[in-house]
Amino acid sequence: MKRFLSCFVLSVTLLLFAGCGGTGDDGGNGNKPEPPQPGQTEVTLRFNADSGWVIHKPTPTNINGVYRYGPCLLLDENGGIGMYTASPGNSYAEWDWGRYRYSADGGKTWGDEVVAVKPTPGQMDSVSTCDPGVFKMGDYYYAGYTSTYEAGGVSNAIFIARSKTPQGPFIEKWTGNGWSVYESRPAMVYDGDPTKFGIGEPSFVVKDNQIYMYYNWWDAEADGTTISQTRVALAEANNENWPATLQEHGVAFDKVYSDEDSSDIKYVEEHDMFIAVNTAKRFSKDSFIAFYESKDGLTFEHSTVIKKNIAQYCHNMGISGDEQGHIKAGDPIYIAYGYATGPNVWANWYTRMHKVTMTAVKPGTEDAQDGFSNSLKPDSEKKTHGGSAIETIHSREPALYLNLTDTTQKISLFSINNDYREEEITGSDKLEYTVQNEDILTVTAGGVIQPKKAGITYVKAVYGGNESAYALIRITVCDNPFTRAIASAGASNLSAINNGGTFATASIAAGNSDRWFGVEGKSAKITGAAIFPKYQGQGFPSVFDLQYRANGEWKDVPGMTGLRFVVNKASSVTPVVLRFSEPVTGDALRIVDKSNADMAFELGEFLPLTGDMAKTELSTLKSEYVLDLSEKPRAQIMLEAVWNIGFCQEYYGPQFVRYSDYDTSVIAIDGNGMATAKKAGETTVTLEFFGQKITCKVTVQ
Template sequence: MIQKLTGFRWIIVALILLIAFPANAFAVVTGSTSAGWNVFDPSAGGAYRYGPSMILNADNSIDMWTCSPGASGAWDYIRYKHSPDNGATWGTESVALQPTAGARDAYSTCDPGVVKFGGYYYMGYTSTENVNGTDNDIYVARATSVTGPWSKWNGSGWGGSSPQPFIVYDDAPIDTYGAGEPSFVVKDTTLYIYYTWMSRDPVTGKPVNQTRVRTVSTSNANWPGSTTYQGVAINRDMDGDDSTDHKYVTSMNKFIAIGTAKRFGPFAYIKMYESTDGLTYKPATLPKNYINVAAHNAGITGDELGHFDTTKNNRVAYAYGTIWAYWYTAMNPISLTDTNLPAVPIVKAAIEGNGQVTLHFRTSGVAGETYKVKYGTASGSYSSTLTGITSSPYTVTGLTNGTPYYFVVAASNANGDSGNSQQVSATPLNLTASPRSSVSASTQLSGWEASKAIDADLNTTWSSTGHSANNSTEWITVDTGGNRMVQRVTLTPRQPNEFSFPSKFNIQVSTDNSTWINADYDIRQYRIESPTQFVYDFNDPIYGRYVRIYATELGHDENQPWSYIMQLGDVKIEEIPYGTSQSSVIPGWDGYKVLDDNQTTAWSSNGHGSAVSTEWVSIDTGAVNSIDAVKITPRQAGVCFPVDFKFQSSNDGSTWTDISGASYTAYANPGSATQSFKFGSTVNARYIRMYATKLSADSFGNYYMQIAEMKPDRLPKRTASASTSISGWETAKVADGQSNTYWSSTAHGSAASTEWVSIDTGSTQNWSGLRIIPRPGYCFPVTFKLQSSTDGVNWTDITGHDYVDYYNPGSTTQVFPFSSLVSARYFRLYSTKLSADDFGNYYMQLGEFIADR
């Protein structure tokens, strides 16, 4: 239900728990999805329909129940609608179930689960015991028709004005979700009741995130009073796992469960499990095709008994969208097959280290199953294979710092190997822990001082003071004792229970504890376990002395009523040995300023009386790296940007080699815009130097070389093309490495207009996905598809990336991972429906269009 979700921070409640299974070998259910469509659009009113329960009838019609906004003070109603044609069109929606005023379910009726047996439809639902939306319990109602009326279970029978839960959350403390989100399956004469149980371990205090199962005989008309607890069906792991909808697959003699993982995030996908007995589940295989970003709360079709017929056209449905409680509902075709090979592993994180990479991946827990790690230095090509791996995480050692590596993981059993996991990439770096000389915080409690966040004891905690609302500001700043290139920050929540981790925050770096630069870690953030830690790898290192965690939305503590507070057990900072050298420098314009990510500061050479003078600045990247380009940000307005210059490389900082295709003469004043200088071919080097032989003058007629920022451009070579553009919003700005400059198409009077933008990466390679940075809040395409090409002329639609009625992503980077690697040189976003700016004109506007290997 909607209220309970807002009060709970899903990213901090998931828990890695390995699932124990019988030792016998399993055949594995393999699913596939295909392109879908929306069955609910929030722009038409209604805000959301989520958690669908669906019955696929013999005539291929679908009955669907969803959770929706309530009225008259109730949070949620359950609404019903019918599709006569397998989900293509839908009839008029009606309210199926709503809270009973003054009763135990008065706050909400949500999370429906519907099945029919013995002449009745039974609808399980969730309601809550308190205004925080925690301490949820499970209720049930029955009816003889899909349209009702529904009689609620009253504790001893059906009907009346005092509905009672039949599954009661009885764990303490009541600071978590509780019990809810029921799903029903009938097999033979047994009703299987699956439900969410989210609590805390009484010994460790850590979150418990489970799907539990109860059973009861279907011959008992008052079965809610006689259920038998059968244990934990699924220990849902750290992958942001959601509730599960269950079905029995008759042709396979197996149960399946589906739910979303990485819910609400850019990598959200549908996850599947299987079971031979309906009581204990293990991972199945369901590739990530066609699933929209920010998906959550999924359901799958089955017949009245909750059986999945593989001969029918089945559907999976789920809600999605990044604006809270403003969610579309999507529907996708889904089919299942069976195989004797193990499930394909899911790689959750690739953590870079000094000459090594640590892979965190999902293990099945099946006895005798092992894993293979395959890797190489070219995307899609794995020249090395490590075998016999039995557990995660696993660290691959002996790697070369600065070299990108590409990894996949496969599972092995007596029948052979699974398919490869989705590819992940990582570049080992000479990372070292930064010193932590002192710490300060916005507020602190006695016994919970800020010093506890840097005392190397993960079981001591800094705590801010408490607040009555979560939209409060708190911060903690660590002084590393000197300027350094900060590459990674790892945050350890309060142990062992992870209370009060902030919900929204920026990681910031400063040279003076006054001017702060927000770190850009985009998709490079991971959750790892033992103990729970959140790892934030910066896309580019930032030069500075101080690191601040600046929170604008807080988590809550364990007490009732909640106090909103910020607590951290440890703040770890890691650096890489970047540095600078220069031909000359003037006081206050130091060389390190080309690394501080602050465009208002700059390095300056000494002054000269003539333009024909030689000056240079170089950066040391700490190790030999594969570098395709360098990004140079001028001093504001392009003052003293060199006129004639070239780029050189070196491995020792002494002997320099001119880089092919990187010499420039009579270079025009670039203004303040960052310039990306692409090399003729990839350079393997540790040092890069900008070497100028002709300078430009400041407003006083003195000649200097002045540069605000200089860093390797780690993005692949990109040049952009577009259907149209307008002055000041040129096409090149979608590939200029700056997220705050924008390309725009021309204006249209109607949303139904076609525009496109493409990038040329410079060569045909294997790519794992695309990232698109929107113009914040405006003109992101509504209906579009992603395409690839090897020649820039003939285009192929990329499987799973055809979107209809896409939501407004705000300022959030949109990540589109491919289900399998795409071999291409060019990528295109092709839109046939646009959105409007604040003046009502229709454009397509983007900040950056990026391909990831």
């Protein structure tokens, strides 16, 4: 009798602990998921997360350590986890890099970190390689990432890089028709409202000889209503040039909660099902994880949530899978995300990882976590990084311009280690330089550039024989006759740079009504100008003229008066480049402020273009734009210009691009190049850029 009573008491105690502790699969409220019945083919999935642990602690005092978010988690055949994250760039010219770390013990400890994917100077990804999503196919690992030419961080596109090792470097980039170390073009472009985020944050699944590329689309309707979607495109697997085969398949799902962000997608082999995950109510105390499901990988429906044990203020997450984006039966499942310590905390984020359990239940089963209120707050954690191992090396000036006469310019490089310390590399014994085209220049063992003729080439520097510790520098050698800087009264710190016809100045103070900067030298035919702002992301005077000097008299350059630029069109590494409608001949060129004399006039660099430097190759981002009267009635038609001076930029009206010769009954195009569908049909649009013309096709369905 005593034995029976003891067993009875023990049973009651276990039931009480299960009901109060919330440690089972019931989400903490006592409602256990109902398993599918024998013979049932349709299931839905439920997920529960453990309490998790911190895998990155921010270091607010050092820009290199403040965040690691949007993890891409790859399980290898040994059970290890390779993690790619969005992380700070060099804080000078490149915003974000993709970093990589490896854990052999389920994410509890991590090896040294390396920078896996970085921008290519002078290309369309020159400011950022953010949000890496990685998969393996054949001999290569492929990294899709987000980047833009816009200093405002808008109009993002998707780029692809590849490497034969998971840690990189992912230095070979997709060019539009192949792979190159020195060129990069988008694999997919955005043609929506140019003031919005655009597309990016790709995720990949390889299945049935197809690559499913999922990406996030943030746009706006004509009335300003936000569009927040995850879309999908398909490409041919086992094709080395698979980005060329990408075909858009439209919207995979619309986000159902407020403030949902980037989605990560995996294929669950055991249940023949695709799942998508992302954070919802991001950066709020009520943030949680939302799940979507699909049988075909093309159309998803919302399925469940995880609220219990998820940190408040979370954002941008990933879920683990193998190197083809599959979750195999028996594989451990992990999620990880960035999170803040409170409201209004930006770019100073922890990263948290959880192990997750997955259960199949009948469709319609009540979701135990729907009503759960998230309460997990950040805790104090030990340091998560450390060591002297080099993450990467970089140049604070990844795009250099110098004159043929300058034989003293030295490449300046810095290292960043796993303690986030940045140090200038003073010795040359561990650096090796490779020059793309030695007909243009050579580099001495000490890193001094020796120009040989005008042109553009790249120099690759590798530190200590470690290919991951590399820097790529784009160098433009100019044969420029303008070598002296000139300015009106009040200019400070005026100086020529590299004898290349550029100059720098702090400012001309407010209150001076006559304000201009310029360069002078020998008389020459001037075909254009490149203008840099003083600070990244800031513009020039809101209104200005360009003038040249001939026979001692200043004259307006035809068509170059009353110029205006949107601030986010300018960055310290991507200038505004102007081509004159007709060349002018003079011994000086200047930029004259016509805006507000109550504000300081600050400029970074100013480079007159001579000879063929202002010539361009033009194309539209898409050879054909397809509109749909109901699903996609608008598209932004952008023009890409590749300048001989070495810049790759995109333009849209009304300042530089004129749109004409299209059927106005099929589409309407506003001054900013936004095409709106009017009726089904086809038409051809002519784009004119400084007198040069190209065409593109627009189809309305």
